[in-house]
Amino acid sequence: MTMDWNDLKVALAIVRHGTLSAAARSLGTTQPTTSRRLDGLERRLGAKLFDREAGGLRPTVLCQSLVDGLERMDAGALSVQRQVAARDTGLSGEILVTSLDWLGDEVIAPMLARFGAVHPGLVIELVNDTKVFNLARREADLAFRFGSFAQENLVERRIGEIAYALYASENYLERHGSPEATNGFSGHLLVLLDRAAGEVPHEAWLPVLAHRARTVLHANGLRAHLAAVRSGTAMAVLPCLLANREPSLRRVAVPHPGVVRAVRVGFHSDMRDTPRIRALVDFMVLEFASMEGQINPQG
Structure with missing residues (x-):
């Protein structure tokens, strides 16, 4: 199964911020777009990543098991971005x-x-x-x-x-x-x-x-x-x-x-x-x- 990093970033942002609206703000997008990306990711995985609660979204056990890997991917992607931005132009x-x-x-x-x-x-x-x-x-x-x-x-x-x-x-x-x-x-x-x-x-x-x-x-x-x-x-x-x-x-x-x-x-x-x-x-x-x-x- 091919994973889209943009969808995985959505999951990580929700873990960090707790709600769709806060995650959307951190990603510079809208709440409906963030919700659609999460729904699509969960469909492709065939599993829930978050439990919907009154105060926001709570990571499932599966989601919690993925967080360390997602953090490493995010750190690696940011490092690449900084290296590209720092190129001698x-x-x-x-x-x-x-x-x-x-x-x-x-x-x-x-x-x-x-x-x-x-x-x-x-x-x-x-x-x-x-x-x-x-x-x-x-x-x-x-x-x-x-x-x-x-x-x-x-x-x-x-x-x-x-x-x-x-x-x-x-x-x-x-x-x-x-x-x-x-x-x-x-x-x-x-x-x-x-x-x-x-x-x-x-x-x-x-x-x-x-x-x-x-x-x-x-x-x-x-x-x-x-x-x-x-x-x-x-x-x-x-x-x-x-x-x-x-x-x-x-x-x-x-x-x-x-x-x-x-x-x-x-x-x-x-x-x-x-x-x-x-x-x-x-x-x-x-x-x-x-x-x-x-x-x-x-x-």
């Missing part, structure tokens, strides 16, 4: 890049555009998402983020830094005055990240120093913080390179050195010697170096 081909929120839009995107402008043989795609892309599964070629990478077989490189400081608008400071650490910023208003984010390094110091200030908003995106500060409503910790572009904002002097966060790029070790990947990473390092004056918290 010079500075041509496609590069899929992922990043986060404002970092991707405000910092990474202009750099990628400049790189693409001088390399017409490249097609560069940027996806900004809170999702952690699996680089081993070629969900992306490069990822730019804060913090280290937890996935195996990745090359990680620190390529730059982003500094943060406390900012307020001129209007806010005229109305409220400069905050005083000696009284815990009493009478002042703050915008902080949403509580689901937990303790974030660039902001963790502020509630301690400003323990008598009132938090008027928790928001999960730094653009919301920037907008609130620009409106003159409250103060917030912002990336210096964004806040310094705003003529109405002023850096607030506080007895704290501020925080500098490292920006890291990660890619699979199989892509280490790929010319387009190597060239892009080297270019990004130079780009971040050229921004040093913008990110210096004392600048």
Whole structure:
């Protein structure tokens, strides 16, 4: 019996994700297509691979016995794909890049555009998402983020830094005055990240120093913080390179050195010697170096 790897991938995706809809999303297809492929595979096998339950699909004993082999096949197929993607094609081909929120839009995107402008043989795609892309599964070629990478077989490189400081608008400071650490910023208003984010390094110091200030908003995106500060409503910790572009904002002097966060790029070790990947990473390092004056918290 000849097995179609595309059908076997469906079975493996359902094992991993538990439902047809989640498996379809992971495969980039639709739930009806995923269901049809599973039905066809089970017919050809003459056996059920999953028991249908209210909460999803549960692998049968037969299916469980196949999982190790399917995982090995999947790993082998991905390895072949990475080797093909890493072939020496010079500075041509496609590069899929992922990043986060404002970092991707405000910092990474202009750099990628400049790189693409001088390399017409490249097609560069940027996806900004809170999702952690699996680089081993070629969900992306490069990822730019804060913090280290937890996935195996990745090359990680620190390529730059982003500094943060406390900012307020001129209007806010005229109305409220400069905050005083000696009284815990009493009478002042703050915008902080949403509580689901937990303790974030660039902001963790502020509630301690400003323990008598009132938090008027928790928001999960730094653009919301920037907008609130620009409106003159409250103060917030912002990336210096964004806040310094705003003529109405002023850096607030506080007895704290501020925080500098490292920006890291990660890619699979199989892509280490790929010319387009190597060239892009080297270019990004130079780009971040050229921004040093913008990110210096004392600048």
